[in-house]
Amino acid sequence: DIVMTQSPDSLAVSLGERATINCKSSQSVLYSSNNYNYLAWYQQKPGQPPKVLIYWASTRESGVPDRFSGSGSGTDFTLTISSLQAEDVAVYYCQQYYSTRTFGQGTKVEIK
Amino acid sequence: EVQLVESGGGLVKPGGSLRLSCAASGFTFTNAWMSWVRQAPGKGLEWVGRIKTKTDGGTTDYAAPVKGRFTISRDDSENTLYLQMNSLKTDDTAVYYCTTDDHWNRYWGQGTLVTVSS
Numbered sequence: 001d002i003v004m005t006q007s008p009d010s011l012a013v014s015l016g017e018r019a020t021i022n023c024k025s026s027q028s029v030l031y032s033s034n035n036y037n038y039l040a041w042y043q044q045k046p047g048q049p050p051k052v053l054i055y056w057a058s059t060r061e062s063g064v065p066d067r068f069s070g071s072g073s074g075t076d077f078t079l080t081i082s083s084l085q086a087e088d089v090a091v092y093y094c095q096q097y098y099s100t101r102t103f104g105q106g107t108k109v110e111i112k
Numbered sequence: 113e114v115q116l117v118e119s120g121g122g123l124v125k126p127g128g129s130l131r132l133s134c135a136a137s138g139f140t141f142t143n144a145w146m147s148w149v150r151q152a153p154g155k156g157l158e159w160v161g162r163i164k165t166k167t168d169g170g171t172t173d174y175a176a177p178v179k180g181r182f183t184i185s186r187d188d189s190e191n192t193l194y195l196q197m198n199s200l201k202t203d204d205t206a207v208y209y210c211t212t213d214d215h216w217n218r219y220w221g222q223g224t225l226v227t228v229s230s
Contacts, residue, residue, distance in 0.1 A: 001176065038215065040217075042157070044157075049209055049220035049221065049222060049223060050149075050157060050209075050217070052217060055215070055216040091156075093157055095157075095159075095216065097216060100175070101147070101162070101213075102159060103149075103156060103158065104156075106156040
């Protein structure tokens with residue numbers, strides 16, 4: 001099974017500042033035949049189901065603000081919130097879908 | 113509008129069984145791969161398993177902790193997804209979410225709570 005490891009487990013960022021979350025997979029999730037990274041990012045707010053933000057590592061889901069961006073390839077990925085807003089307080093998860101599916105352990109984002 | 117509504121959760125004793133249902137609407141269920149994802153209280157997300165469409169063979173895959181105990185099935189005539197859970201353990205206590213599976217999980221239900229306790 002592919003293990004997904006996120007860092008940090010939590011971070012506190014001032015409003016308007018950048019938040020960066022890292023995700024590392026135990027093996028590459030880049031499918032060589034199509035050059036796609038099988039990696040998604042989710043946001044979960046308290047009491048709500050998760051919401052997909054990014055898929056194929058860098059494609060933003062429809063309706064997701066452009067302050068959210070995804071990057072990386074192979075085994076190392078990053079979710080960046082360019083200018084943190086109050087409504088972005090949540091737990092963020094990466095997920096690989098290269099081989100069945102597994103989630104990272106989550107990163108809690110708070111306001112400093 | 114896509115809707116996924118889970119039901120069937122509740123309190124069950126260790127070793128017991130429970131069947132969850134997920135009623136789907138707002139999309140062509142027959143054409144959708146579907147997954148179950150769970151979340152233990154205060155913990156992260158854990159993928160449980162997935163079922164493909166009949167066209168794609170209707171096959172299932174499961175996470176290691178539930179393999180051999182849980183079974184996912186679907187009734188395309190009723191637009192309903194099921195999760196049969198047997199030999200339940202206290203570690204299975206969680207909110208269980210039904211999700212569409214387009215590789216990533218785009219649509220989610222609100223979840224149903226399963227509590228395994230004596």
